[in-house]
Amino acid sequence: EVIWGDAGEVRSFQDRWAGGISHYIDWLKERVEEMHRILKPTGSIFLHCDWHANAYIRVLILDKIFGEDNFNSEIIWERSFGTGSSKGGAKKIPVNVDSILYYNKNKNGYIFNLQTRPLNEGAMKRYDKVDADGRRFFWADMRTYSQERLNELLEKGEAKISPNAKNPRYKKYLDKNKGTPIDTLWNDFDFIGNNERIGYPTQKPEALLERIIKMASNEGDTVLDPFAGGGTTIAVADRLNRRWLGVDQSVQAIKVTEFRLQKQTDLFTAPYTVQLHKYDYDTLRYKDAFEFESWIIAQCGGTPQNKKGGDKGTDGKAADG
Template sequence: GWLKERVEEMRRVLKPAGSIFLHCDWHANAYIRADILDKIFGMNNFRNEIIWKRATSGSSKSVANRLGTDHDMIYFYSKSEDYNFIPVWTEYPAKEVDKRFKKSDEHGKYKDAELATYSQDTLEKLKRENRLIVNSSGKYRYKIYLDEIKGVLADDIWNDIPPVNSQAKERVGYPTQKPEALLERIIKMASNEGDTVLDPFMGGGTAIAVADKLNRRWLGIDQSAMAVKVTELRLQKQQDLFSAPYAVQLHKYDYDTLRYKDAFAFEAWIVRQFGGTPNAKQRGDMGLDGKAA
């Protein structure tokens, strides 16, 4: 249906080194992966099924006859074998810090590691920096400080990014709003400054706002005029002297424009807007009288 058509168009405009990230929940994830993404991008270009644990343990809605659901899926596909990928580092979990970095000195917490190969110059340098350790067996070891470590390489389970709560500063009130940290990780992982980010399901504008902050070029699309206005207001709040200019284009349809459209063009418009024949409410929203225009 409409999703398949949009994914086909997304692949068409994607650069060879580009990637797509499609977020969904459990309702249609199997269909989206097997019948849309695998077929359009090819199974050989599947990279990851990222699990975003968006709720803390015990906070998911209780369900009487099955397990609670507290995660969503983000499918990561590339257009080719030669694609942009920048490894993601996350902070050491507090438990890991306590477990691995048990000792500390005037420079901070550290762990010690074996000095397998070394030269006299290396030993002298470590001595000067007070990083050399000689254990009871006479083996050389050295200090690795916590602040020298990037962290740990992220895997495909992301449980360190909470959803946007009711008190969050970034909250704009859009029902499906995603946290900026989630989009920041994705954009940094798959693009460089100056690259272009396209979000054809713009919603509350998180991807666009984050792409703008990260000095990416961007393009956002949404059939909802409200989504466009919410995103525009969000961008206005974060603009400064160095922000690149942007344009907003709203396509409005009045009764006469739709009434006198070619029948097939009107049918195509209906499919794009609603994914099928409109119901009574949708016809009312369009200003139609319930009859084919």
Template sequence: MDLIYLDPPFFSNRNYEVIWGDEAEVRSFEDRWAGGINHYVRWMRDRAIEMHRVLKPTGSIYLHCDPKASHYLKVMMDGIFGFDKFRTEIIWKRSSAHSDTKQGRRQHGRIHDNILFYTKGDDWTWNPVYTPYDEEYINRFYRHVEPGTGRRYQLDNLTGPGGASKGNPAYEVMGVTRFWRYTREKMQDFIRQGRVVQSKPGAVPRYKRYLDEMPGVPLQDLWTDVKPIGARAAERLGYPTQKPEALLKRILESSSNPGDVVLDPFCGCGTTLAVAQLLRRRWVGIDISITAVEIMRARLTRLGVSDIPAFGIPKSEDELRSLKPFEFQNWVIRSVNGTHSPRKTGDMGIDGFSFLEHLPIQIKRSDRVGRNVVDNFETAVERYGAHKGYVVAFSFTKGAYEEAARVKAAKGLEIELVKVQDLLLGTSELVAPVLNRRVLEMPLPKARPKESLPSPEDLIRSDKEAGTAA
């Protein structure tokens, strides 16, 4: 890997619960470390060792963390990468001031994150990034305005510091003899261009330096100009710790080049991958959440990426049984292109709705679902006003099937019992509408890369041909 950015779970002892987008999909993000900071650091060290292993000698790594654990993580990173490979601790102001003193807060407001920047070797990729000058600086140093063009400029020194000892030439310019920074020929070019200004006879000539020719301020280690994602931001996906694309753009532009491979081992909703795609970097993303993987797929599809290879997606009943309840529920709803119930509690046993007819779905991550479940779900379907509903589980008892048959005969109400295996095979009628669905996505960007980058399969093939371990 040429560049690794990781934004792992913070040591904050919180559970994140969030509603994603219009589908009101409730997910839980665990951020608990019962073993304390030592357990957390050990957990991180195991992963940092592997990241060091896959990083190129010229590669860089950015570890995003919070002030509560940053000093522990820095010592850990020093032990793996080396104290001399630490380059910068970036302070990112992620929010505005907190006004919660009246609520009893007895400490300073926490409004920043820490980003630890390390390299693997002594020669690493670095592209200078500049930020705009602030108004105070412009008004102070570029106070002159050129008549006719309106261009701002400042008058800069033309004399050569150190004089002859530094090899600066001495000659006369506009009646003034000095040691100058430039050769006589170069100075004459400046004069012809109108870039040399003498305020009055006898004054030392100065160089006219235009503001619009200056790149800006070289990037420093205090970032206050990258704003967090607002509640109505177009890029907002609802992920609780989603980082702004501008933050990742800055990191990727400064520490990688087009065609480089970027890794995010905790990629969440895929901001790193999306930015890497836009900047023509190749990318690899890892996340433990199947739901996050599906969110990333959709996000990258909107950017025009097709045939996204993904590994570790559940393809068997055993793999699905290992999912956490929310993840399993999300898998079922997504497999039928349904929608989630907007209510987390008090939902009458309705976890979601089918794609075409918006019929109720109840999801059970268990075997041998019995009569009582079907009986209770019948009531929920009737209250909802539907003529049909689906119960999804790994298997059902004989009593469950008998109850479904009874209520159909007695009330004309259909309760379809759907096995997870049928969803995997695509044989359930709940899946059938999905096969013909034309998924509506956001409009694709007009600007497309002129050259296509190698696919992951091409990368693996080239690595194998080169004799390296892919």
């Protein structure tokens, strides 16, 4: 754990988790249980981790809380920058990938919007013909179309039957091709540019969070980031017209997130609030026992930000954990 901006908050994994991986898993499991509780049936969770804990998190936390049947994918994010888990060595293979574990609340009803990559140069070359309207296309085999559909395309001049071809062929237009579907290897994100970089040690590229948010939510849905860090998820969710809620235990992290939001604010930006909670020992020590119980359960080790009013976080997605 490295928290940015305050030397007093910088602690190593070993110092923070004196009991080893089992203490870390116990700590995280309680928080994932709450994320699962407030997630809508249409929602999903994306939990980012590296090789130190990904197997433990999947088997001991996510499979147990969300259920094995609701496991969707393990996304492999190949980092081209930032904090590698290992520098390698004579007897060590360098590690430059992290896992993003993707689970759905309900495997039969979750939101999923297919994301695509632009066609590569080789695929573009296939569209080597141009019709009278200036649209690029190539002749593709027509194997699964019905006879009715074939007749319709023949009448439009968008299909043909060649004597030497096994199957009829039709015009496959470039402008109807949405691109190559995204698979589970994500290695197409560039370095974080100077206009995006804020100096946060574990900062993620905005393009990474944009893909996740677009894939698992629609405009107006709520994105929850319970470990907001440098605020990438919040900034991207705001830009994509999602409601959002961000939480972090570091006041400095909240201030950085607020600054990022201010930089992209315009006349059409919806209002948001920043809530910083501070408590003293005596206030908590002498609080009514039931009030204290409610308070301590409500704390996820964090400092909430709430956006666009409404109920907090009951609406949607948990992202960038």
